[in-house]
Amino acid sequence: MKENKLDLNSGWEFAPAPESTAHIQLKKKYDLFIGGKWVKPKSGKYFKTVNPSNEEVLAEVAEANEKDVDLAVKAARKAYNEVWSKLSGKERGKYIYRIARLIQERAREFAVIESLDGGKPIRESRDVDVPLAAAHFFYYAGWADKLEYAFPNRKPKSLGVAAQITPWNFPMLMVAWKIAPALAAGNTVVLKPAETTPLTALKLAELIQDAGLPDGVVNIVTGYGQTGAMMVEHPDIDKVAFTGSTGVGKIIMKAIAGTSKKSTMELGGKAANIIFEDAPLDQAVEGVINGIFFNQGHVCCAGSRLFIQESVYDVVMRKLKDRMSNLVVGDPLDKNTDVGAINSKKQLDIINNYIKVGKDEGAEFYQPTCSTPKKGYWCKPTLFTNVAQSSRLAQEEIFGPVLAIQTFRTVDEVIAKANNTPYGLSAGVWSDKGSKVFNLTSKLKAGVVWANTYNKFDPTSPFGGYKESGHGREGGVQGLEPYVKFN
Ligand code: NAD
Numbered sequence: 001m002k003e004n005k006l007d008l009n010s011g012w013e014f015a016p017a018p019e020s021t022a023h024i025q026l027k028k029k030y031d032l033f034i035g036g037k038w039v040k041p042k043s044g045k046y047f048k049t050v051n052p053s054n055e056e057v058l059a060e061v062a063e064a065n066e067k068d069v070d071l072a073v074k075a076a077r078k079a080y081n082e083v084w085s086k087l088s089g090k091e092r093g094k095y096i097y098r099i100a101r102l103i104q105e106r107a108r109e110f111a112v113i114e115s116l117d118g119g120k121p122i123r124e125s126r127d128v129d130v131p132l133a134a135a136h137f138f139y140y141a142g143w144a145d146k147l148e149y150a151f152p153n154r155k156p157k158s159l160g161v162a163a164q165i166t167p168w169n170f171p172m173l174m175v176a177w178k179i180a181p182a183l184a185a186g187n188t189v190v191l192k193p194a195e196t197t198p199l200t201a202l203k204l205a206e207l208i209q210d211a212g213l214p215d216g217v218v219n220i221v222t223g224y225g226q227t228g229a230m231m232v233e234h235p236d237i238d239k240v241a242f243t244g245s246t247g248v249g250k251i252i253m254k255a256i257a258g259t260s261k262k263s264t265m266e267l268g269g270k271a272a273n274i275i276f277e278d279a280p281l282d283q284a285v286e287g288v289i290n291g292i293f294f295n296q297g298h299v300c301c302a303g304s305r306l307f308i309q310e311s312v313y314d315v316v317m318r319k320l321k322d323r324m325s326n327l328v329v330g331d332p333l334d335k336n337t338d339v340g341a342i343n344s345k346k347q348l349d350i351i352n353n354y355i356k357v358g359k360d361e362g363a364e365f366y367q368p369t370c371s372t373p374k375k376g377y378w379c380k381p382t383l384f385t386n387v388a389q390s391s392r393l394a395q396e397e398i399f400g401p402v403l404a405i406q407t408f409r410t411v412d413e414v415i416a417k418a419n420n421t422p423y424g425l426s427a428g429v430w431s432d433k434g435s436k437v438f439n440l441t442s443k444l445k446a447g448v449v450w451a452n453t454y455n456k457f458d459p460t461s462p463f464g465g466y467k468e469s470g471h472g473r474e475g476g477v478q479g480l481e482p483y484v485k486f487n
Helices: 066-082 089-105 107-118 122-143 171-184 199-210 225-233 246-256 281-292 310-325 345-361 411-418 434-443
Strands: 032-034 037-039 046-050 057-062 161-165 188-192 218-220 239-243 262-266 272-275 305-309 364-366 382-385 402-408 426-430 448-451
Touching: 032 066, 032 199, 057 199, 066 161, 066 188, 066 218, 066 225, 089 107, 089 122, 089 171, 089 199, 107 122, 107 171, 107 199, 122 171, 161 171, 161 225, 171 188, 171 199, 171 239, 188 225, 199 218, 225 239, 225 246, 239 246, 246 262, 272 281, 272 411, 281 310, 281 402, 281 426, 305 310, 305 411, 310 382, 310 402, 345 364, 345 402, 402 411, 411 434, 426 434, 434 448
Parallel strands: 161 188, 161 239, 188 218, 239 262, 272 305, 272 426, 305 402, 382 402, 426 448
Antiparallel strands: 032 037, 032 218, 046 057, 364 382
């Protein structure tokens, strides 16, 4: 086969194309959003949220203590008893549609704030996070008056008050995944965003006020892990919906064991991306790049392990390195940026430690020669080859732009290797043969398996994990089930 001779290392560059921040409105200080109002924290404490690309403080945010959490749960219970549980599905749906439409109207502002607070490229927040968040509200608005059709002959009833806790990697989208199905099914919520990326959730609170949602139906409290723990342990919570690390997921499961609280756990992952010799290789390489580098590897379903069939190893590696050398690393607000800033100093330290572990274990390390900004938290796209199956690089979630590469010869071998981690969230298969793809999708222990594509999301598709990647599904009609009961 003749090879494409285009010189990808010829060094051409794009002119900077930064997105404007002139249109965004951020307050200097955010209180707690409880009972439809902005309330000063009883704790009297605030913490700073910083822009990880330049370390500048964006705003101060309230730190909720036990009393604050209690007020939020009381507000949610009151709204549930007096208003929300009494509204018809059709009326609930109207409010949820209104939220969806308002997100669309203010999409640009939300996208810029998401990139400022989280460090992710504006291309991602503009084209993926914010449109998908709106799409989830639209989708679940449609279900609000059709619950009997979602669960035929089962008479679904709402649960009551849901405590919802989200991570920092998809702040706005995770909030949408949680709030939209909860409201559609007739519940009220207390939500806590991650401490390093609280701003889009707080902006959503402003939007919820504008949408005229009855007071107390959505309450947003901010704080660190302790605030989350207080929500989980509050006796008047009916359901815990958590997205975050497996370690914290286990703590939460212990805390609610023996109670009647329902739970959904969306936890970590260590996805295998598998390239067979008959795959469309250029497409596969682009999928691998998208799967691990475009969001700095800050994706639970990131394709952080790559398995290449031995016969195409050399050509795939060359294409991969060529493509890596052309990735634009830098200002998250620049529309050309592929790889933005690492979300926090803490996360950068974790990633750098794994890079050291990989080198110490004897794996071969590669980074392209690109430069990174002086201020802020940055990690160049990184890959390791010669990675042993037992290596920590192949077994543990790094949550950064670090790819661990292994080879394989047979289908059975790659299935065994791919399934050999404690996780089971997602996987990718690249092959021209439908029969091979279907064989793998049925044998890979992963909640989602993408074929000849990667990281594709849609509100109608359920998402969730096997094994230590959690339980319960978000998205699709399956995403309603954790918010209803049948007796
Ligand atoms: P994290 O577990 O550290 O924190 C997640 C949230 O939990 C934060 O809001 C945090 O304040 C809160 N929290 C911390 N300790 C708590 C406690 N004891 N009780 C209650 N709440 C507590 O995770 P993170 O670093 O923010 O996010 C990264 C992790 O999230 C990764 O492991 C990633 O794979 C996972 N994730 C999973 C999915 C999915 O759908 N499966 C999606 C996105 C992220």
